[in-house]
Amino acid sequence: MKAETRGIIRLKCSVKNYDWGKIGKESSVARLYGKNSGVETHDDKPYAEFWVGTHDSGPSYAVAVGYKENWILRNGNGALKKENDDNHYNLVRLKDWIEQNPRVLGDKVWEKWGSNLPFLFKVLSVAKALSIQAHPDRDLAAVLHEQHPDVYKDGNHKPEMALALTEFGALCGFISLEELKDVVQNVPEIVEVVGGAHTARVLHIDEEDREVEAKEVLQSIFTELMSASKVTISQVISKMITRLNAKREVRDLTDKEKLVLVLEKQYPADVGVIAAFLFNYVKLNPGEALYIAANEPHAYIYGECVECMATSDNVVRAGLTPKYRDVQTLCSMLTFIQVMIKHNA
Known part of the structure; x- marks a missing residue:
């Protein structure tokens, strides 16, 4: 099928109904998906992500005038159903449409990527925290995909950038050494949980070996914490919540302490609640952006954003999630670079 490649080609895109998404019309994703697809959205259903791209986990479809067979999107995840109703759009998977019209990408992109778009574009509506996660670099992604293709869907890396549409909160990267000492x-x-020996090292790091030693001790602390038993984590979180509620009676809690109380309500007894103290907590205003490189920990907390990334669906999770957790892989892949987040106007 050869289609006209001049002008604008209309797309029908995919939606993800993850449980952390905003509900019904409160979600920008729901409103966008409803207008894009013509499908009625539900007021009691979460709408988390709107995908634009060629990834098999959520492909887009080109509205292809003159296509021989008539298909409609049956649901937001890319399933198609053949229809004879002339009122429905003629759809063809975007990847297949590009295959038939390679010039739309230009020679250089086509030579490197073929019919796959080199990027995946999303809109996110976040009602509650996403998992503490990181995305692998190319080398690790290839290994993980080969070993566990059911979990890691492709062999590509996934650096990404989020641009805030509303006030947007996120955990991103590890706190600085000075902040770790305070923690x-x-x-x-x-x-x-991790023991006094590890934490004592933090307070007595030699200035000459500061960077190397700080990474080593941070990795030890984080790995011990994330590997602790569920019973231990449940007990210490209970103590922590009691302590913070008592502190709230005599002083204002810090933003991080307030966040921990919120996370505990969303994910009771989850190790990610206490691990949040080890990450930078950033708040973006509309129009501000956050770049997340491969092998860096992060978790979106609230708000709405547009996101652009390499074409991949690989996520290594270890906290704030009911999904599969790969603690060993996460703790071994992270860079453990400690930074104080810079704000660039």
């Missing part, structure tokens, strides 16, 4: 002195529950 081990003021969050006794972390010390209880």
Whole structure:
């Protein structure tokens, strides 16, 4: 099928109904998907992500005038159903349409990527926190995909950038050494889990070997924490919540402490609740953006954004999730670079 390649080609895109998405018409994703697809959205259903791209996990479809067979989107995840109703659009998978019209991408893109778009574009509507996660680099992605193709869907890396549409909160990257010293002195529950020897090292890092030693001790603390038993984590989180509620009576809680209380309500007894103390907590205003490289930990907390990334659906999770957790892979893949987030106007 050769289609006209001049002008604008209309797309029908996919939607994801993950449970962390905003509900019904409160979700920009729901409103966008409803207008894009013509499908009625549900007021009691979460609408989390709107996908534009060629990835098999959520492909887009070109509205192809003159296509011989008539198909409609049966649901937001890309399933097609053949119809004889002339009122329905003629759809062809975008990847297949590009295959038939390679010039639309230009020679250089076609030579490197073929009919796959080199990027995946999304809109996100976040009602509650996403998992603590990282995306693998190309080398690790290839290994993970070969070993566990049911979990890691492709062999590509996934650097990404999020541009805030509303106020947008996220955990991103590890806190600086100075902040880590404050945590081990003021969050006794972390010390209880990982042990005093690890936390004592934080307070006595040699200035000459500061960067290397700080990475080593941070990796030790994070790995011990994420590998602790569910019973241990449940007990220390209970203590922490009691302590913070008592503190709230005598002083204002920090933004991170307030966040931890929110996360505990969303994911009770989850190790990600206490691990949040180890990450930078950033708040973006509309129009501000956050770049996340491969092998860097992050978790979106609330708000709406547009997101652009390499074409991949690979996610290594370890906290704030009911889904599969790959703690060993996450703890071994992270860079453990410690930074204080820079704000660039």
